[in-house]
Amino acid sequence: DTGVSQNPRHKITKRGQNVTFRCDPISEHNRLYWYRQTLGQGPEFLTYFQNEAQLEKSRLLSDRFSAERPKGSFSTLEIQRTEQGDSAMYLCASSPRGLTYNEQFFGPGTRLTVL
Amino acid sequence: QKEVEQNSGPLSVPEGAIASLNCTYSDRGSQSFFWYRQYSGKSPELIMFIYSNGDKEDGRFTAQLNKASQYVSLLIRDSQPSDSATYLCAVNNNNDMRFGAGTRLTVKP
Numbered sequence: 001d002t003g004v005s006q007n008p009r010h011k012i013t014k015r016g017q018n019v020t021f022r023c024d025p026i027s028e029h030n031r032l033y034w035y036r037q038t039l040g041q042g043p044e045f046l047t048y049f050q051n052e053a054q055l056e057k058s059r060l061l062s063d064r065f066s067a068e069r070p071k072g073s074f075s076t077l078e079i080q081r082t083e084q085g086d087s088a089m090y091l092c093a094s095s096p097r098g099l100t101y102n103e104q105f106f107g108p109g110t111r112l113t114v115l
Numbered sequence: 116q117k118e119v120e121q122n123s124g125p126l127s128v129p130e131g132a133i134a135s136l137n138c139t140y141s142d143r144g145s146q147s148f149f150w151y152r153q154y155s156g157k158s159p160e161l162i163m164f165i166y167s168n169g170d171k172e173d174g175r176f177t178a179q180l181n182k183a184s185q186y187v188s189l190l191i192r193d194s195q196p197s198d199s200a201t202y203l204c205a206v207n208n209n210n211d212m213r214f215g216a217g218t219r220l221t222v223k224p
Contacts, residue, residue: 031210042119042203042214043159056211091158095210101147101166102207106158 002026004107006092012113013082020078021110025094032075033104034067035091043091049075082114118142119206121215129223134191136218138204141185148180148187149205152198153217159203162189194222 005024013019025032030051035043046065048056051072064082069075079086089111093104120139128134136150147166151159165171165178165187177190187206191198201217 033212035214040123040216042205042216044214045212048210050210089158101164102210102212103147103149103161103164104205104212105161106151109158 004092004094004105006090006107006110008110009108010111010113012115014115015082015084017082018078018080019082019112020076021090021092021112022074022076023092023107024074025092026096026105028096029094029105030072030097031095031102032069033093033095034075034077035093037089037091037109038087046077079112082112084114087112087114117215118213119204119215121202121204121218123216124219125221126218127221127223128194130194130196132194132222134194134198134220134222136189136191136202136204136220138187138189138206138215139185140187140204140206140213142206142208142213143182143185145182145206145208147207148178149207149212150176150178150187150189151203151205151214153201153203155201162202191220194220196222196224198222 032049034046037043049069064080089109093106149164150162153159165180175192179188203217204215
């Protein structure tokens with residue numbers, strides 16, 4: 001399978017715990033995006049990497065959220081001290097390198113439930 | 116005003132009919148425009164994108180763009196029950212992608 005992969009697919013945690021999600025983009029894609037989606041809403045931008053550089057981070061993202069892409073390949077999204085409001089689907093997408101129209105391809109998502 | 120607006124629906128059409136989905140956006144600097152399909156509990160799937168004014172056809176799907184009116188639409192011809200899903204409009208400006216909340220489409224057999 002050459003698509004975007006995400007792990008785990010589901011995560012249930014207790015409030016106050018830390019969680020980490022992983023995203024593996026399509027291999028030839030150098031741009032990687034994280035989004036959060038809640039029921040009835042479209043994906044909401046969280047952060048964006050080009051290769052290993054984090055180029056943009058949503059102002060809505062609290063300091064409990066951090067993302068890395070250390071070697072420009074896979075990326076991790078960590079949420080510290082989770083809150084019930086963090087319950088959502090976390091989506092990763094990747095986009096091809098070079099001059100493109102920024103067409104993004106999504107992974108299957110990680111569904112987070114904070115109890 | 117939301118950056119990307121879509122009617123939430125539900126939009127219901129009979130099988131074989133044309134489904135018309137609409138989207139307006141506020142950022143005049145937007146450069147490319149996307150339609151994604153999302154089945155319940157699944158992630159968005161790219162259907163097609165458009166970047167020039169006019170129509171772009173791909174199989175049963177036609178995307179239409181009018182930058183002057185800041186309007187994008189998606190037509191689905193010969194709608195099938197398998198087309199029942201939420202359709203997300205997304206608007207891109209320099210790697211900044213903004214999504215609408217989606218229109219729920221139901222195609223009735």
